[in-house]
Amino acid sequence: MRLEQELKKRFGFDSFRPGQEDVVRSVLDGKDTLAILPTGMGKSLCYQLPGDLMDGLVIIVSPLVSLMEDQAASIRRRGEKRVAAVNAFMPSDERRQLFAEIGTVKFLFISPEMMTRPDMTRFLSSQHVALLVVDEAHCISQWGFDFRPDYLRLGDFIRKAGNPVILALTATADGRVEKDILGYLEMSDANVFRQSLNRPNLYYAVQRAAGEQEKNRWITERLTTTSGPGILYVSSRKRVEELTALLQGHGIRIASYHAGKEAGDRQMIQQQFLSGELAWICATNAFGMGIHKDDIRQVIHDQMPASAAAYVQEAGRAGRDGKQSSAVLLYVPDDEQKVRFIVQHDLPDEAQTAHYLAMKKNGEAAASAAEFAGISETGARLIDYYGEHGGGTAVTEIFTGLRFDKEEKLRQMIGYAAGQTCLRSKLLHYFGEEPAREQIPCCSVCGDMAETWLESALPAPGERAFLPYEERIRLLLC
Numbered sequence: 001m002r003l004e005q006e007l008k009k010r011f012g013f014d015s016f017r018p019g020q021e022d023v024v025r026s027v028l029d030g031k032d033t034l035a036i037l038p039t040g041m042g043k044s045l046c047y048q049l050p051g052d053l054m055d056g057l058v059i060i061v062s063p064l065v066s067l068m069e070d071q072a073a074s075i076r077r078r079g080e081k082r083v084a085a086v087n088a089f090m091p092s093d094e095r096r097q098l099f100a101e102i103g104t105v106k107f108l109f110i111s112p113e114m115m116t117r118p119d120m121t122r123f124l125s126s127q128h129v130a131l132l133v134v135d136e137a138h139c140i141s142q143w144g145f146d147f148r149p150d151y152l153r154l155g156d157f158i159r160k161a162g163n164p165v166i167l168a169l170t171a172t173a174d175g176r177v178e179k180d181i182l183g184y185l186e187m188s189d190a191n192v193f194r195q196s197l198n199r200p201n202l203y204y205a206v207q208r209a210a211g212e213q214e215k216n217r218w219i220t221e222r223l224t225t226t227s228g229p230g231i232l233y234v235s236s237r238k239r240v241e242e243l244t245a246l247l248q249g250h251g252i253r254i255a256s257y258h259a260g261k262e263a264g265d266r267q268m269i270q271q272q273f274l275s276g277e278l279a280w281i282c283a284t285n286a287f288g289m290g291i292h293k294d295d296i297r298q299v300i301h302d303q304m305p306a307s308a309a310a311y312v313q314e315a316g317r318a319g320r321d322g323k324q325s326s327a328v329l330l331y332v333p334d335d336e337q338k339v340r341f342i343v344q345h346d347l348p349d350e351a352q353t354a355h356y357l358a359m360k361k362n363g364e365a366a367a368s369a370a371e372f373a374g375i376s377e378t379g380a381r382l383i384d385y386y387g388e389h390g391g392g393t394a395v396t397e398i399f400t401g402l403r404f405d406k407e408e409k410l411r412q413m414i415g416y417a418a419g420q421t422c423l424r425s426k427l428l429h430y431f432g433e434e435p436a437r438e439q440i441p442c443c444s445v446c447g448d449m450a451e452t453w454l455e456s457a458l459p460a461p462g463e464r465a466f467l468p469y470e471e472r473i474r475l476l477l478c
């Protein structure tokens with residue numbers, strides 16, 4: 001089949017991006033397929049094009065409502081109206097309506113939580129499912145950085161639906177995550193396509209600081225002298241608010257973003273950032289997935305994330321348009337203790353696990369048992385899942401293993417922050433790639449670059465011009 005013609009006709013693109021054609025052909029050949037392509041490379045096309053050409057329903061499991069809506073809208077824009085999305089917020093009468101009209105749906109977006117509900121599994125597995133797409137498939141792995149327990153149960157659906165073709169998509173998966181994806185989705189004979197994670201237009205830097213004050217000073221200077229659009233990633237809501245206030249006080253067009261804010265506020269801030277009204281977002285890692293802004297010039301981390309995979313994903317939001325951009329990690333050696341604390345307390349401990357299980361045995365519902373035991377909803381789902389699927393190994397033992405692995409992941413991140421070798425090569429190495437070929441500019445270890453590609457900060461529209469920037473720095477530093 002002349003796939004280029006179909007590509008042109010249906011999407012208006014002249015050629016495939018690297019990796020896309022192999023993936024599309026593999027799916028059309030009826031092979032289960034895992035595609036690991038960097039963010040922004042066009043993973044959506046990898047299911048939309050074959051989906052168009054296949055006979056039957058295409059189900060796309062997607063972790064975020066905003067991602068689903070985004071993609072559903074983009075399919076509609078190209079004239080395909082047979083699109084629907086189901087998530088937990090959908091009123092039940094609308095859901096019933098959708099069930100009644102499922103025959104008219106071609107692309108169905110669904111959250112993993114909805115998908116694995118028994119009534120939904122029963123209903124959807126009775127349809128003719130041509131292709132099951134698992135987007136952001138790293139969420140299936142505890143070793144991934146965005147673990148979602150409900151992804152683990154997709155295997156049940158696949159068996160009940162009579163083994164449709166499966167396409168798993170993700171931007172970052174090291175060997176272990178890859179193994180989990182293939183294992184949990186029961187893709188024993190799959191084609192795996194992997195594109196290099198190297199992003200030649202990203203300059204990586206680690207900026208050491210003696211403490212928080214010095215971090216604040218560096219960030220303030222950076223944001224008052226160089227321009228965005230940029231994201232400042234921060235590890236707690238409290239710090240998000242503090243830093244935002246500090247920077248707003250210096251006249252920077254920045255707003256805060258975290259999961260504790262009203263949905264309406266978050267939406268508005270996103271819009272203002274997309275339209276350029278805001279130059280910066282100061283956010284926890286709740287910000288980013290599903291945000292399509294190609295011209296982000298800087299991503300700055302106030303503190304290291306818990307793994308190199310998370311760092312690659314977050315830093316990778318800079319420079320999707322291919323223009324030179326910067327990814328800076330601020331580092332105080334103390335940071336690792338803070339991150340370690342968060343990572344290690346992520347999973348329920350032995351006492352909490354026992355407490356939770358005892359309460360459930362006494363007939364308590366999962367949600368209130370979790371609350372009494374002082375564990376998160378995710379923690380409770382994990383106990384439930386490994387209780388059923390642990391293969392006889394005690395849940396606490398499994399958690400000990402998981403904690404050990406999280407520590408390993410954190411150690412990689414510390415190696416990145418504190419090390420003395422090429423940052424780019426190190427990131428590639430973590431994902432099993434060869435060291436980067438020489439590249440200029442590369443990173444702050446390979447050469448301390450003045451980041452000349454960053455434009456100087458401009459006053460907000462309608463605002464009066466600031467003092468010259470040398471003057472502003474002088475004022476800041478004194």
Ligand code: ADP
Pocket residue numbers: 013014015016017020037038039040041042043044045
């Ligand atoms: P990903 O899921 O990999 O992050 P998306 O599927 O959201 O990426 O695609 C990112 C952008 O790339 C979209 O705007 C899409 O229209 C565009 N795109 C995808 N494939 C091509 C192509 N072959 N040629 C040009 N643009 C493309």
Ligand code: MG
Pocket residue numbers: 043044135
């Ligand atoms: Mg995507």
